[in-house]
Amino acid sequence: MGDMKDNIVDLVGKMKDKPDEQKVTIRKGMIGIEKPTDYDKEWNDLFFGTAYQVIKGKLYRVTVKDNGEIKQQNLANFAARIVKEIMRDNGQEMSLIFVIDGMVYGGHKLAAVQVPASKFNSMAWAVDAWGAAANPAPGSGAKDYLRHAIQHTGEQCERQTVYGHMGWRLIANQWYYLHGAGAVGDIEGKLSVDLSADNLERYSLPAGQVNYSAAMSKSLRILELVPRETFFTLWAVVFLAPLCEIMRRGNCEPSFLIWLLGHSGAMKSSVAALMLTHFGDFPNKLTLPANFKDTPNLLERKSFLVKDCLFVVDDFHPPTNKKEADRMDEAVQRLSRGYGDRHGRGRLNADSTAKKTYAAQGLCIITGEDVSSIGQSAAARQVVIELQKGDIDTETMTELQADAEQYSMAMRGFLEWLIPQMGTLPQQFHEQFIQLRKMASNDEQHKRVAEEISWLYMGFAAGLEYAASVGAIDEDKKVELVKESWQVFTDLGAKQAFRSNEEKTTVRFVKALVDLLATNTVWVKDIHGNDSEGQGQFIGWYDDQYYYLIIGKALSEVVKYYQAQGSFFNTTSQTLGKRLAQDGFINAVENQTSLLKKIEGKPRRVIYLRKACLKNL
Structure with missing residues (x-):
């Protein structure tokens, strides 16, 4: 009874500061309340000086009313504490993780779990980690007190940085090469590396004496x-x-x-x-x-x-x-x-950042x-x-x-x-x-x-x-x-x-044209009307020196050609014309790649594709 009294007094203020009549009232108000057990002591040391106490493995908020009555508010059927704070660093992002273990009614231990700091406040992690054995008390107020109590235990916990990437890293003006089993250059073994989150733990170099x-x-x-x-x-x-x-x-x-x-x-x-x-x-x-x-x-x-x-x-x-x-x-x-x-x-978050x-x-x-x-x-x-x-x-x-x-x-x-x-x-x-x-x-x-x-x-x-x-x-x-x-x-x-x-766009275009003509997928007409080459889709005319191609139609057929092969050919008629001119496949006049030519009595806008270039391929 005395231990319980002293702990409660520490939670609400020093008993020596209370009037004598209030001290008596407080002692009377303690009759019949839950008392901590021997296995609670280690946990209550963590909460000393706060309004929280562990009794029989359960976490309580303890308050004293003005009339001296002691009130115990059960926050959960378990107690939990932060035993380690881990900062994970992958070279781009930093993420904070709490390592939390616990105890339930009867002193039974709950295994340590890693909880991202971003998910800690919701307290949903307790059930996710420990199942039905961890049962927070109902009410938003109780949940926030539970969060506050557990977070208090982490003020003096162990803190550790864990690196989550391979390779060179400058740490405290010293170069280290990080790998799954530690770091080359870290003779004292001070650095921690964990690549398992991304299934890269096999990237581990050996330790020990080596010839x-x-x-x-x-x-x-x-x-x-x-x-x-x-x-x-x-x-x-x-x-x-x-x-x-x-x-x-x-x-x-x-x-x-x-x-x-x-x-x-x-x-x-x-x-x-x-x-x-x-x-x-x-x-x-x-x-x-x-x-x-x-x-x-x-x-x-x-x-x-x-x-x-x-x-x-x-x-x-x-x-x-x-x-x-x-x-x-x-x-x-x-x-x-x-x-x-x-x-x-580059990608955006939901808030457009x-x-x-x-x-x-x-x-x-x-x-x-x-x-x-x-x-x-x-x-x-x-x-x-x-x-x-x-x-x-x-x-x-x-x-x-x-x-x-x-x-x-x-x-x-x-x-x-x-x-x-x-x-x-x-x-x-x-x-x-x-x-x-x-x-x-x-x-x-x-x-x-x-x-x-x-x-x-x-x-x-x-x-x-x-x-x-x-x-x-x-x-x-x-x-x-x-x-x-x-x-x-x-x-x-x-x-x-x-x-x-x-792989040049121009070479691929011309090679596809040669193939399309050879397989009778497209056809061109003799500019003098005497003959034709190929079959299928009409794409232009020809003479001894040039193919006079309607570039839009020719490009469309080349795109289909590569699509049929499970490949792609992404360009525009304008860009293709410029590149064909730059590589010497077509004639161009003052940066104009599509030229007017009178064919069959009408002016036609075509590209002048040199036949000799096709033979060289």
């Missing part, structure tokens, strides 16, 4: 595989990915993605998983972090969180229906913009049986490499997979090697990039090609430089491989330039 020379030697074995173009490129991308933040600070951030192309059975997904084991536990293709069944929004979010690291999106495949085709095309467009332009998709955007922050490999047709600009952001069935056999793959843990150890060593250089590398990389881009430039190719050659070479060279520093390779072999890589990447660049040209 970095032996580990890096295992990774170097990948460079012995053929085709050299494919495996040199993949290995370069592995060691380029952790340089993204450094190059971003040096204004030369890589902005492209890799498309690993191969028919079913070529083991492209298994090879992608093998490369990904440099960053964590990805023993086979079934463990890859994403595929084209995922929504474009999810892919965009993951590409943001997998920072300074390699992201794999598996299995771009022929769609079975238009809905699937549209979703996959949107996914490719998002990935292409994210990695090629470092832009996320801008939502946070998720721009890609690492590098990406897409595996697929085909390459998406997304236009020249997007194609220039993609480096396509191929695997043929038989390039790598099952036995070799099994041997390489057995060394998978060594690859992640090699990567941890590479990251540790980078940390002391984080201050000087941005400027060094900037200067190196400018020089390499100039060496790789070619007036006949898209400017992005020279940049991609430069980035691949820089990633490859950085990996070899580290390998030499730990004794995994001698200087002569390093120089030999670096020299060979430049030739491999410039040859790849030439192929990339050709493919980019094939």
Whole structure:
């Protein structure tokens, strides 16, 4: 009785401040009220000095009326407390979470749950977490007192920041590389990282003592595989990915993605998983972090969180229906913009304020049986490499997979090697990039090609430089491989330039026209009325030098042509005319691409498409 009295007095004021007659009244008013038990004591220590008390596992609000009568208002059949406050930081957004545990009548414990701070006030989380065992008292007033009481317990609770992304982070003027099991550079283990909310926990690097020379030697074995173009490129991308933040600070951030192309059975997904084991536990293709069944929004979010690291999106495949085709095309467009332009998709909240955007922050490999047709600009952001069935056999793959843990150890060593250089590398990389881009430039190719050659070479060279520093390779072999890589990447660049040209709007238009004429889908008439070519839809006339096309009709048929192939051709007649003139496919006079010509006695507005250009294709 005495303990109960003292606690209540502390809730409403010091008893010594009360008149003697009121002290007597208070003691009389306590007769018959609920009393706390031994297992309540720990909880009541949390509420000392407040108007709240735990009695037999239930939470009460206790008040004393002016006449000394004590009133106990039951707030819930349970008590709850905030044991930890977690600030989740994904590099873009901060979200506060309370870790709350509880007790019900009889002293039975309620398991700790995580409650977003944004949902705490409603108190609906208690039933969601603990079911019918947690029963708040009715009434809005009781609910608010319950919220107030529980929140009071968090004033002195443990506070922790948990990071929810991969990659480099500057914390208290020190660089750390975050991953699912902690952070490289965090010797004392102070930092917390949790990637499980986005199913990225496999991105975890090993701890403990490592023989970095032996580990890096295992990774170097990948460079012995053929085709050299494919495996040199993949290995370069592995060691380029952790340089993204450094190059971003040096204004030369890589902005492209890799498309690993191969028919079913070529083991492209298994090879992608093998490369990904440099960053964590990805023993086979079934463990890859994403595929084209995922929504474009999810892919965009993951590409943001997998920072300074390699992201794999598996299995771009022929769609079975238009809905699937549209979703996959949107996914490719998002990935292409994210990695090629470092832009996320802008969206609005319900109140018309801008939502946070998720721009890609690492590098990406897409595996697929085909390459998406997304236009020249997007194609220039993609480096396509191929695997043929038989390039790598099952036995070799099994041997390489057995060394998978060594690859992640090699990567941890590479990251540790980078940390002391984080201050000087941005400027060094900037200067190196400018020089390499100039060496790789070619007036006949898209400017992005020279940049991609430069980035691949820089990633490859950085990996070899580290390998030499730990004794995994001698200087002569390093120089030999670096020299060979430049030739491999410039040859790849030439192929990339050709493919980019094939994706030009003008080339696609003219190629479609050639096909449409050859298959008698469209037809043109001899301008002199002597003959005709093709059948189907009429699109214009011709003579020995030109096709005189009604551009609107020709464009309409080309759009239908690509739609029938499950692709698209998005442009306007005006834009198409300008591009055809710029690329030398048509005659133009003073920026006029559609010219008047008298045909069959009437003036007709047509484009003059050179026949010779069609033959060159």
